[in-house]
Amino acid sequence: MRAAVIDRYGTPDVVRITDVPTPTPRADEVLVRVVATAVTAADSRIRAARFPKGFAPFARLAFGASRPRRTILGGVFSGRVEAVGATVTGLSPGDEVCGMTGVRLGAHAQYVVVPAKRIVRKPAKVTHEDAAGVLFGGTTALYFxxxxxxxxxxxxxxxxxxxxxxxxxxxxxxxxxGASVTAVTSTRNNRLVTELGADRVIDYTTTDLADVPDRFDVVLDTVGNLSPASGRRLLTDKGVLLLAAADLWATVRARGAVKAGAAPERVEDIELLLLMVADGELSAVVDRVCDLDGIAAAHQRVDSGRKVGNIIVRP
Structure with missing residues (x-):
């Protein structure tokens, strides 16, 4: 099968397309033909070994000290069941499924092997692109x-x-x-976030959050440029600060009104998000769609900081 492989940490050009053996599912696993996957901020960080401050030693232990232990990135997938392990029940070849692979990664390829317990059936009303696009950001936003x-x-x-x-x-x-939403983004994305439901937009290219006089019940930082101290200044007396991209020090210090940590990858959360997409209550925002040969450019787009929503890859 064709796969996007990284043999070393570095810039997007370390990603190369090559043929590798198609994996064989174990007894409790499923082989999925990947129709759509996504290049996420997590993929970019792992590829570049660019982890939040303080997390690098732990991340290197998980992903490889001197070179990547997991050579095929990709933590989300949507596709069709190709084969099932001997003890797997309830799934058959041809079933349309999706899910997240956790630290095993492996979805930036034509096929991926996934434990059956991580597999979610994809609703017919949800496209493979939308399924792959909603998982990473959706599960994190829902959790926080x-x-x-x-x-x-x-x-x-x-x-x-x-x-x-x-x-x-x-x-x-x-x-x-049921909340009123204030969205912080750049000028070019004002219309997008308004269409998604934001009641008000703060353009960070012209307004510093430190100068915003308003106070909020909940502040969610997805970027990593708010500290516990700067974030608290935006809160009401009983407000909550959510740090989805915190460094180690902020994560360790997070208590009381400050919440941080990694979002779990729960099947029930994925099922809820897919149902919302199927019912038209949630939209997966897609920056662009490319094939496997365009994955290095997809990494470049993520690294630029200008990605809007998700970049979808169709292996």
């Missing part, structure tokens, strides 16, 4: 807004980095939960 902040009707939510994969989902989910 629903589980860590319990966003409810009448609250005010500020989304910093509202045009990215997490941010575009966060704007929609916060509005879905």
């Amino acid at each position: 807004l629903r589980d860590r902040a319990a966003v409810r009707p009448g609250q005010s939510v500020l989304v910093n980095g509202a045009s990215g994969a997490i941010g575009t989902n966060a704007v929609q989910l916060a509005r879905h939960f």
Whole structure:
């Protein structure tokens, strides 16, 4: 099969397309023919070994000290079941499925092997591109807004980095939960975040968040440029600061009104997001779609910081 492989850490040009053996599923695994996957901020960080401050030693242990242990990146997939392991029940070749692969990665290829317990059936109304596009940002936004902040009707939510994969989902989910939403983005994305449900837009190219006089019940930082101290200044007395891209020091210090940490990859959350997409309550924002040969350019786009929503790859 063809796959995007990295043999060393570095810039996007370390990603090369080559033929590798098609994986064979174990007894409890499923072989999926990947129709769509995404190049996310997580893929970019792993490829470049560019981890949040303080996390590098731990990340190197997980992903490889001197060179990548997982040579095929890609943590989300949508596709069709090709084969199932001997003990797998309820899934058959041809079924349309999607999911997340966790630290195993491997989705930037024509085929990926996934534990059956991680597989979610894709609703017929949801395209493979939308399924792959909603998973990474959607699960993160849902975890922070629903589980860590319990966003409810009448609250005010500020989304910093509202045009990215997490941010575009966060704007929609916060509005879905009944909150009023203020989106922080650049001039070119003002219209997009407004169409997604933002009641107000702060253009960071002309306005510094430190100068914003308003206070919010919930502040979600998807970028990593808010510290616990600067974020707290934006909160109401009982407000909650959500740091989705925190460094190690901020994560360790997060307590009380400050929440940080990694979002879990739960099947039930994926099923909920897919149902919302199928019902037209949530839209997967797609920056561009490319084939596997365009994946290095996709990494470049992510590295530029100008990516809007998701970059989808069709292997």
